[in-house]
Amino acid sequence: xxxxxxxxxxAASEFADQVDYLYFFLIGVTxxxxxxxxxxxxxxxxxxxxxxxxxPTPVHGSILLELTWSGIPLVIALFIFGxxxxxxxxxxxxxxxxxxxxxxxxxxxxxxxxxxGQREINALHVPVGVPIxxxxxxxxxxxxxYVPAFRFxxxxxxxxxxxxxxxxxxxxxFHLFCAEYCGTDHSVMIGKVVVMEPSEYxxxxxxxxxxxxxxxxxxxxxxxxxxxxxxAAGSDQKGPDLAGVFGSKRLLVGGGEAxxxxxxxxxxxxxxxxxxxxxxxxxxxxxxxxxxxTQILSLMAYLKTLGGAAEGANP
Amino acid sequence: MNPLTVxxxxxxxxxxxxxxxxxxxxxxxxxxxxxxxxxxLSITLFFFLGGVMAxxxxxxxxxxxxxxxxxxTYNKLFTMHGVVMVFFFLLPSIPAVFGNFLLPLxxxxxxxxxxxxxxxxxxxxMVGGVFTLFVVFKxxxxxxxxxYTPYSSTYANSHVIAAALGIFITGFSSIxxxxxxxxxxHKMRAPGLTWFRLPLFVWSHYxxxxxxxxxxxxxxxxxxxxxxxxxxxxGVFDPELGGDPLLFQHLFWFxxxxxxxxxxxxxxxxxxxxxxxxxxxxxxxxxxxxxxSMAIAALxxxxxxxxxxxxxxxxxxxxxxxxLTFLVxxxxxxxxxxxxxxxxxxxxxxxxxxxxxxGFIGLFAIGGLTGLFLGCLGLDIHVHDTYFxxxxxxxxxxxGMVMAFLGxxxxxxxxxxxxxxxxxxxxxxxxxxxxxxxxxxxxQFVLGYLGMPRRYHVYPEEFQVLNVLSxxxxxxxxxxxxxxxxxxxYSLKAGRRAGPDPWQAKGLEWTVDSPPHPxxxxxxxxxxxxxxxxxxxxxxxx
Ligand SMILES: [Cu+2]
Ligand SMILES: [Cu+2]
Numbered sequence: 001x002x003x004x005x006x007x008x009x010x011a012a013s014e015f016a017d018q019v020d021y022l023y024f025f026l027i028g029v030t031x032x033x034x035x036x037x038x039x040x041x042x043x044x045x046x047x048x049x050x051x052x053x054x055x056p057t058p059v060h061g062s063i064l065l066e067l068t069w070s071g072i073p074l075v076i077a078l079f080i081f082g083x084x085x086x087x088x089x090x091x092x093x094x095x096x097x098x099x100x101x102x103x104x105x106x107x108x109x110x111x112x113x114x115x116x117g118q119r120e121i122n123a124l125h126v127p128v129g130v131p132i133x134x135x136x137x138x139x140x141x142x143x144x145x146y147v148p149a150f151r152f153x154x155x156x157x158x159x160x161x162x163x164x165x166x167x168x169x170x171x172x173x174f175h176l177f178c179a180e181y182c183g184t185d186h187s188v189m190i191g192k193v194v195v196m197e198p199s200e201y202x203x204x205x206x207x208x209x210x211x212x213x214x215x216x217x218x219x220x221x222x223x224x225x226x227x228x229x230x231x232a233a234g235s236d237q238k239g240p241d242l243a244g245v246f247g248s249k250r251l252l253v254g255g256g257e258a259x260x261x262x263x264x265x266x267x268x269x270x271x272x273x274x275x276x277x278x279x280x281x282x283x284x285x286x287x288x289x290x291x292x293x294t295q296i297l298s299l300m301a302y303l304k305t306l307g308g309a310a311e312g313a314n315p
Numbered sequence: 316m317n318p319l320t321v322x323x324x325x326x327x328x329x330x331x332x333x334x335x336x337x338x339x340x341x342x343x344x345x346x347x348x349x350x351x352x353x354x355x356l357s358i359t360l361f362f363f364l365g366g367v368m369a370x371x372x373x374x375x376x377x378x379x380x381x382x383x384x385x386x387x388t389y390n391k392l393f394t395m396h397g398v399v400m401v402f403f404f405l406l407p408s409i410p411a412v413f414g415n416f417l418l419p420l421x422x423x424x425x426x427x428x429x430x431x432x433x434x435x436x437x438x439x440x441m442v443g444g445v446f447t448l449f450v451v452f453k454x455x456x457x458x459x460x461x462x463y464t465p466y467s468s469t470y471a472n473s474h475v476i477a478a479a480l481g482i483f484i485t486g487f488s489s490i491x492x493x494x495x496x497x498x499x500x501h502k503m504r505a506p507g508l509t510w511f512r513l514p515l516f517v518w519s520h521y522x523x524x525x526x527x528x529x530x531x532x533x534x535x536x537x538x539x540x541x542x543x544x545x546x547x548x549x550g551v552f553d554p555e556l557g558g559d560p561l562l563f564q565h566l567f568w569f570x571x572x573x574x575x576x577x578x579x580x581x582x583x584x585x586x587x588x589x590x591x592x593x594x595x596x597x598x599x600x601x602x603x604x605x606x607x608s609m610a611i612a613a614l615x616x617x618x619x620x621x622x623x624x625x626x627x628x629x630x631x632x633x634x635x636x637x638x639l640t641f642l643v644x645x646x647x648x649x650x651x652x653x654x655x656x657x658x659x660x661x662x663x664x665x666x667x668x669x670x671x672x673x674g675f676i677g678l679f680a681i682g683g684l685t686g687l688f689l690g691c692l693g694l695d696i697h698v699h700d701t702y703f704x705x706x707x708x709x710x711x712x713x714x715g716m717v718m719a720f721l722g723x724x725x726x727x728x729x730x731x732x733x734x735x736x737x738x739x740x741x742x743x744x745x746x747x748x749x750x751x752x753x754x755x756x757x758x759q760f761v762l763g764y765l766g767m768p769r770r771y772h773v774y775p776e777e778f779q780v781l782n783v784l785s786x787x788x789x790x791x792x793x794x795x796x797x798x799x800x801x802x803x804x805y806s807l808k809a810g811r812r813a814g815p816d817p818w819q820a821k822g823l824e825w826t827v828d829s830p831p832h833p834x835x836x837x838x839x840x841x842x843x844x845x846x847x848x849x850x851x852x853x854x855x856x857x
Contacts, residue, residue: 006765006777006780006781007761007765007781008764008765009764009765009766018693019693019694019696019697022691022693022694023688023694023697023764026684026687026688026691026694029684029687030681030684030685030687033680033684034677034680034681034684037651037652037655037676037677037680038677038680040655040658041655041658041673041676041677044655044658044659044661044663045658045663045665045673048594048658048659048660048661048662048663049662049663049664049665050662050663050664053660053661053662053663054662055662056594056595056596056660056661056662056849057660058596058597058849058850059596059599059656059659059660060597060599060601061599061600061601061602061603061653062600065600065652065656066600066603066649066653069648069649069652070645070648070649073644073645073648074642074645077641077642077644077645077687078641080641080687080691081637081638081641081690081691081692083691083693084637084690084691084692084693084694084695085634085637085638085692085693086693087692087693087694088624088630088633088692088693088696089630089634091693091696092630107470140465140470141463141465141466141469141470142463142465142466142560144625144700146700146766146768148697148765148766149766151696151697152696152697153625153696153697153699153700154625154627155625155626155627157554157560157561157626157627158465158553158554158555158560159554159555159559159560160554160627162627175766175775177766177768178768179625179699179700179701179768179769180463180700181390181459181463181466181769181770182466183390183457183466183470183471184386184387184390184457185386186386186390186770186771186772187381187386187768187770187771187772187773187774188386188773190775271557274557288555
């Protein structure tokens with residue numbers, strides 16, 4: 001009913017419903033306190049107006065009252081905190097399987113890619129009921145991926161790979177907004193998320209020019225960018241074997257350690273001299289300016305398939 | 316009956332206005348009262364400048380398309396609106412005008428501890444202001460008042476450095492004012508004026524000053540780093556250069572969250588004074604109200620991360636920041652309840668300042684409670700960076716601080732100028748402002764939950780109705796804000812003489828002439844009782 005009036009947004013995920021319950025509870029709390037305060041102000045101002053109460057009676061305070069009106073709000077506040085925290089923490093865990101979508105924000109568009117290679121700009125087609133696992137980064141400034149119908153928002157930060165997820169439970173077309181101010185055309189960095197029945201989604205996918213999958217693109221880049229000259233096993237191998245690197249612990253020159261996660265791989269490609277692997281010379285050239293974020297994501301997808309420690313590495 | 320009919324009024328005596336009329340005597344004045352007036356004129360100017368920008372923003376948002384101004388212009392408008400209103404109006408508003416004017420009077424002192432520093436702070440403020448005006452006329456800055464990196468440090472093509480410098484420079488005027496107030500409150504209290512006899516206005520200014528002195532240097536450094544990165548590609552915030560973009564947000568909000576309390580605590584001080592006076596009562600739970608200001612100042616420094624729940628900051632950090640945010644709400648709640656309880660068994664009259672004070676309590680309650688929505692982790696994910704937050708902080712900043720400012724000006728105008736304004740017009744203006752304010756900002760809560768992001772020049776059509784409502788409200792509000800400018804100035808010409816204590820208020824400032832003598836007190840007052848000791852004998856009004 002509220003939706004029809006245009007004062008309440010459509011909810012298209014289970015998370016959205018849960019956020020809405022919390023919202024209604026908080027509205028209840030707000031109405032309660034505002035009513036109490038306004039009623040008290042109104043009653044007291046009328047009851048003790050100068051005409052009716054020409055002489056004030058000094059009242060200095062009451063510890064009991066102070067404790068009551070700090071204690072009760074405190075309990076309510078802690079309750080709201082706990083509820084909100086629970087929702088937030090639960091939503092942090094990535095579901096074990098789902099469809100991996102890579103998202104790149106760029107002034108002023110959203111670039112999205114499906115695991116089987118289909119690319120989209122400012123639109124994302126997804127099946128209903130299946131967890132959508134996002135890996136997001138930005139090519140320039142901070143953006144924020146916001147779908148009000150899912151009550152879902154996550155900042156997209158340059159230099160960082162943000163993992164986040166949502167699961168739609170209703171088909172339809174929903175707004176996708178950029179919520180973090182990012183320059184001139186911030187307000188047109190918008191698009192839509194189209195939620196379809198799984199069968200329709202399959203049909204849609206096969207109707208799209210697939211092109212290379214991220215893994216294929218990564219493999220091709222690995223040769224095109226001549227990474228293989230140093231990283232492929234052979235007599236003149238100058239760099240470490242990259243099989244099994246993703247997700248493993250690396251020992252560094254100078255005594256440190258690092259986990260080879262997405263940020264680590266990205267840094268290895270863009271600023272190799274920052275963290276040099278123990279036992280190797282800092283020979284790797286920087287690829288800053290030669291690869292964009294989408295290509296880095298492809299390289300990463302390829303490296304993940306090279307087996308070894310990383311979970312789910314082999315397709 | 317009417318509290319305004321006062322004692323027969325003598326001819327104006329020597330006062331801080333008429334003892335010297337020369338321009339030089341104003342520009343080189345060390346009198347805290349004159350400096351307060353200089354600030355009043357300057358911040359009013361900036362308020363109207365920021366107001367004009369707000370009007371243009373609201374007009375643009377009347378239609379979903381971007382038809383009035385271009386995207387770039389729109390972005391500059393909301394940026395300059397924020398910069399001007401936050402740094403050049405809200406932060407200095409009550410402290411620099413009323414704090415300056417009233418603290419020595421309330422403390423029974425001749426002036427602030429460092430009168431020359433006080434004058435310097437006004438000049439610094441003006442230099443910062445000139446930079447900002449320069450930016451406005453040179454074409455503006457488009458980073459948002461929050462200057463998020465790497466947009467501000469690398470990508471923006473507008474006058475970021477000049478704007479940053481303006482803010483950097485005015486920062487020093489805040490610091491000087493803060494230092495001056497702290498020293499004055501510690502050292503210049505009249506004999507007998509113990510800490511717990513201080514008016515709550517003084518307490519709230521003490522807490523505010525601490526934040527100014529401790530917080531402002533951090534934002535100053537942050538702004539310098541942004542400028543250096545722009546100029547020399549330093550690599551602090553831009554990941555391309557090996558920096559960390561989120562570091563900026565931590566530094567910025569480390570100051571800017573406490574700054575929110577610089578923008579509300581002085582207002583709370585004003586409300587305490589007004590409520591006490593017009594209900595003829597000592598503030599209920601005086602010590603709780605006093606200490607809650609200090610608690611807000613201290614806790615306020617520990618909650619900055621609540622602006623960063625969606626950035627991917629660690630879950631643990633988010634939990635801690637959220638928890639502390641809920642705790643900082645309690646001292647504000649304590650104040651609201653104590654003000655309300657003060658009315659109990661009082662003898663209440665509804666002069667204009669009291670209307671503003673009552674309005675403040677209601678609007679601030681809404682502003683504060685909607686803050687809980689934003690501090691709440693699960694919910695903030697949705698409402699963060701939408702119109703919900705725009706509505707929330709306007710309820711606190713305009714519904715709170717601006718209402719308090721208007722309350723203050725109506726309360727102390729007779730003291731400052733010696734004249735009474737038209738109560739009738741003033742009450743009408745207060746009502747118009749109240750209606751216009753709610754009509755402007757209430758729809759924005761709804762818009763925010765619907766999902767309309769902030770800083771949008773164009774927007775989907777389904778948001779139009781609420782935006783039209785908001786713009787309609789804004790025109791009422793804008794009209795309301797113009798009214799006081801007229802009847803207050805008119806009162807200087809035609810107003811009745813106020814006499815020393817037109818409201819029969821308690822407090823040392825009401826014991827001296829209106830307007831006060833250049834040296835405030837003829838003899839050093841000796842204080843023998845607490846603030847707000849309204850007894851039955853004070854009550855016979857009119
Ligand atoms: Cu954006
Ligand atoms: Cu904050």
